[in-house]
Amino acid sequence: MTALRRFAFACLAAPLALGLAACGEDAATDGAPRGEPIAAIPPPAGQSWVEVAAVTPEGGVRIGNPEAPLKLVEYASHTCHVCAEFSQQGAVPLDGYVEKGVVSYEIRNLVRDPVDLTIAVLARCSGPGAFHPLANQVWGNFDALMATVQSNGEALQQASQAAPAQRLQAIGQASGLIEFFAERGISRDQAMQCLANTAQAEQIAEASDAQAxxxxxxxxxxxxxNGTRLQPTSWGPNQAGPGLEAALQQAGAR
Incomplete structure (x- = not known):
């Protein structure tokens, strides 16, 4: 059974609850790279590094200088409150490091539940250049979105029983996600067409499963x-220790 089918045939409420329990609990090492300060690298004429976006071979979406000396990868879930907190605190300052051409930033989906997968598909609906801004919009409105999801539990349960080709469309409608993305430039027709692309949804889910x-x-x-797992899950320092910004600066970002 494919990863998509495992998500699609599961009860919606249970995977969502399990996913929330797993949010922010990964064990990690503290071997962050160290280096001297790295000078800014100018983008091509007329471009901004933050606007240079591409889908990577691993299925993530990267912004920034593809040859940046510091390559940051985040395995993230759109239904994870810790990911939302990181985005709310770190998205703007992280863009500042990306803009200097020193750091590239790639988001790879770690899919935890059908709503998460639905968002992952919708965030890709306008191409790689819109993915990071849309993902940050989701995380920036996390509490309101998740409240809508939780309040529509019965409708979402029914949506999860729809035929496979229509299942993500049904979840998108029952969760209010179609309307949310419509307010951010993705029309209802465009969203429904994207959610009908089961091949893309399976690709996202299977890449998530394999990489996890x-x-x-x-x-x-x-x-x-740069391939080394980091300890922080927050942008700034917290009770667990220094945040991700400190790790970037330790590696040479300024």
Whole structure:
């Protein structure tokens, strides 16, 4: 059975609850790279590094200089409150590091539930350049979105029983996500067409499943810098220690 079918045939409420329990609980190492300050690298004429976006071979979406000396990868879930907190605190300052051409930032989906998968598909609906802004919009409105999801539990349960080709469309409608993305430039027709693309949804879900197993990722967010797993799950310092910004600066970002 494919990863999409495992998500699609599961009861919606249970996976969502399990996913929330796994949010922010991944074990990690504290081997962040170290380096001297790195000078800014100018973008091509007329471009901004933040606007340079591409889908990677791993299925993530990267913004920034593809040859940046510091390559940051986040395994993230759109239904994870810790990921939302990271975005709310870190999205703007992280863009500042990306803009200097020193850091590239890639988001790879770690799909935890059908609503998460639905958002992952919708966020890709306008191409790679819109993915990061739309993902940050979801995380920036996290509490209101999740309240709508939780309040529509019965409708979402019914949506999860729809035929496979229509299941994500039904979840998108029952969860209010179609309307949310329509307010951000993705028309209802465009959203429904994207959600009917089961091949893309399966690709996202299967990449998530394979990479989680390969890298032993059990919680979100999980960060890697130049291939090294990082300890922080927050942008700034907290009770667990220094945040991700400190790790970037230790590696040479300024």
């Amino acid at each position: 197993q390969e890298l032993n990722i059990t919680g979100t967010p999980t960060f890697f810098l």
